[in-house]
Amino acid sequence: MTYAWRSGAYVTRRRLLVTGAFAAMGAVTGSAGTAVAQPRGMTLRARPAKVSLGRRTVSTWTYNGVVPGPSIEATAGETVRVPLINALPANTTVHWHGIRIDPRMDGAPGFSQEPTRPGERFDYVFRVPDPGTYFYHSHVGTQPDRGLYGPLIVADPREPLSYDQEITVLLDDWLDGISGTPDDALRRLNASTQHDDTLRSAVLGGVAAEMHHPLYLINGRAPDAPATFHSAPGRRVRFRVINAAADTPFRVALGGHELTVTHTDGFPCKPVTVDSILIGMGERYDFLVRLGSGAFPLVALAEGKRARAFAVVRTSRRAATPAKDAKVAQLTGRMLNYEDLRAPRADQLPRPSRVVTVRLGMRPSGNEWTLNDRLAADPMRVQVDRGETIRIVLDNESPMWHPMHLHGHTFQVNVNGLRGPRKDTVNIKPRERLEIDVLADNPGEWMFHCHNLYHQEQGMMGALGYGPPPRRGTTHTGMHRPAHKRTH
Ligand SMILES: [Cu+2]
Incomplete structure (x- = not known):
């Protein structure tokens, strides 16, 4: 436990990620929050393992043999180093969900990064600009519905809230x-x-x-x-x-x-x-x-x-x-x-200068989901210029709700003309229209997709990119992307 003097009161800042097995023994994992920035690192070994989910033991794919994966903790402004070792029998990546990240570290295969092949290693090294609650997960195929996910907690060096304990769920x-x-x-x-x-x-x-x-x-x-x-x-x-x-x-x-x-x-x-x-x-x-x-x-x-x-x-x-x-x-x-929900003034984004509509749809097959009538194989792309703010109208013409997630940015939801919350994932109900304002402050070629994993795999994957589209067969970072290495 550490104490820090804040706003005239002693604040206890303790972080607990309690797993069931540890909790049963009365022990806790995690580390004390500290005021001193320390280099953060954690090796993730993606590997098959048998894990206990309570009374049931299952064979699955994990990070480091545990579900959830280890809690990765950092302080805003720090650089995080996470070597990924792929001990799975398949290509994999790690996506750092919600982080305004360097696109080469986003774990988005086919967009900005090659997947890591079995037996290979990739070192994720990135700065975490914003404090908050994030998580990481594989972004290849249906792998996130295995055990390949874990928490990423970024502490605020000037935390304005006072509380005694943290519990990550x-x-x-x-x-x-x-x-x-x-x-x-x-x-x-x-x-x-x-x-x-x-x-x-x-x-x-x-x-x-x-x-x-x-x-x-x-x-x-x-x-x-x-x-x-x-x-x-x-x-x-x-x-x-x-x-x-x-x-x-x-x-x-x-x-x-x-x-x-x-x-x-x-x-x-x-x-x-x-x-x-x-x-x-x-x-x-x-x-x-x-x-x-x-x-x-x-x-x-x-x-x-x-x-x-x-x-x-x-x-x-x-x-x-x-x-x-x-x-x-x-x-x-x-x-x-x-x-x-309202974003505080300091977190409000500039007013948008133009409007783009993205329609969420379902094909008559009932098992293909579209963005502006297009599937992932030939994806919809929203083009932006660096520095502008655009309003995206998400117009759900499909019979199901969708949690839409934009990589690399945090947008502001516009709720009935009021300046709503900052978010990176937003739920749109059937026949609902919802507006999000996006400040284009992180150049790259970014995924913009439904976070229902099965909708994503059934086509509901588009892009938000800066400037003209990248040439086919290349990624944003200019790497050549041979056809045989495509992941889907
Ligand atoms: Cu969906």
Whole structure:
């Protein structure tokens, strides 16, 4: 534990990523936040492993043999060094989701980086310009629906919030090694033109997902052997919630507590207090909670799926452990809306100078998803000039919601003419139009895609690029890209 003098009060800054196995022993992983910048590094070895998800052990692909992968922690302004060693039987990359990164380090195969081949190594070296809650994951094929993801937490050297403890929560849906592999799941979807009508969610305006996953996880643990986060009554805790799932939007609540939301996708927002948050794939929310005394269910309801992920927040040794199906009144209380969220003045982007429309569509096949009628093989491209701000109107003409993610930038959502939150991933419901303002401040050729992994693999992948399109067969960095090395 370290103490730092801030605004006339001692602030305790402790960071805890508690895995279920460690929590069961009363131990925690993670390191104390410090005021002194230190070089950060962590080798990621992508490799097959057997992992325990609670009562169930599965064979999957991991970073360093654990799910989630190790927590990578840095301070804004630092340079992070992460050698990737590929011990998988397939090409892979690491994408640093939400980071305004050097494009050569973005892990976007076919855009700005060659994938790393089996047995090879690639050194990711990049600066993290902005504090906040991020994560990393493979960006090759269906690999993110295996165990290839982990948290990336960037501390603010001038953290304005005061709190006693941090808890990082990674949400995931899991099928690998239980109902085949994610590639099997994609093949099943590609062979079907019908959507499963049981997967409906009122808050997402229709069918919410492509499939039922057998398990829903918090920090790699299923509800039958949940992660336990240990704290103390009266502590003010900063939760950092990351939705790393492939196909599951979650509604998150903590039994008996309100949540004061402070950050959207890493960036600050004007604090707003709610009972629950809806979090799409690729989104992150930070919220503060003053904990009561007891043992409380932390629940992530899988929207449309009649299932949940579950963990326990314990501040009392004596309190009975809540049941995994415990009723949590907050789930049906006031849910966070984008309309509730405002970026503070310092984080507002310049007004846009022009408007571009991107239509989200579904082909009559029912299993191909388009951006401006185009599929990933011949992608839509939004062209920008360095320094301009453009407004992108996301017009969802398809019958499903989509969490759209832009690489390399954080945009500002324009909510009913008001200056909404800074985000890099935004949910658009069926038949909804939503405006995002993008400041073109990071030249490169960037992915712009649906973060439903299966929609991405069924075509919903476009580009945002600076200046004229790159020549075919080259990447933004000018590397020759031989046809045989294409990943899809
Ligand atoms: Cu989608």
